[in-house]
Amino acid sequence: MPTSASPLSTYPPLNVRVHTPRLSLLGATDELLEGLVPIVREGVVTQPPWPFDDPMSLYEDSPEREWRWLRAVWRGRGAVGASRWRLYFVVVVDGEPVGMQDLIATDFATLGTVTTFSWLSPAVRGGGLGKEMRQAVLHLAFDGFGAREAGSDAFFDNHASNGVSQALGYQPNGVTWDTRRGEPAEISRWRLTREQWAERRRDDIDLVAVRDCLPVLGIDPPPAG
Secondary structure, three states: OOOOOOOOOOOHHHHOEEEOOOOEEEEOOHHHHHHHHHHHHHOOOOOOOOOOOOOOOOOOOOHHHHHHHHHHHHHHHHOOOOOEEEEEEEEEEOOEEEEEEEEEEEOHHHHOEEEEEEEEOHHHOOOOHHHHHHHHHHHHHHHHOOOOEEEEEEEOOOHHHHHHHHHOOOEEEEEEEEEEOOEEEEEEEEEEEHHHHHHOOOOOOEEEOOHHHHHHHOOOOOOOO
8 A cells, every 4th residue: 555655646736745643644646546445335324424415425335436436536636726626635544544634725825715524434433533634634734835724514413523623623603504315404614713723733743745736726835945
């Protein structure tokens, strides 16, 4: 399984990596995505809390679901630009892929805001990895990209995601609505400013290959040195 020693890609977003003492976020290459397919295949949801309706729809057990998931990631990787971007990271623990952590922005150069989206293998939930991977991607957003604010949304009954947001200092930011299984459900919205993140900033998270990625995202690199 690829690790930090994997060959560099000619496409800078795939080279970005974030390392913490417990896990790594690695740019989602096709090889890493293939390592996640067994988890996707086994991840059919049969009881609440229900997830979002999305291309990966976790309500059916079929190869088409896996294909839709891969197509969605491929489309997202190919649609990166200054006006909108979504970076896909595979969460790797002890050399094994266990989930994904995405970082998303629209008009980042002007607004400086990001949102996050993630999922984790049921086999490793409950051990604090959800919080660790969120801290890792927030470090990339704020320290690596210079974000002003980060947001997070989760269904009202997704206690794990909402609990991570609360534990990391996010503040409630209203509600909205989305669908799951075709039915409307309430979404809890959260907001974390740069100042609030800085109060809990960690000094044991390492960023790799961020500078080369900045022009792809429409971000002006800071002066060298």
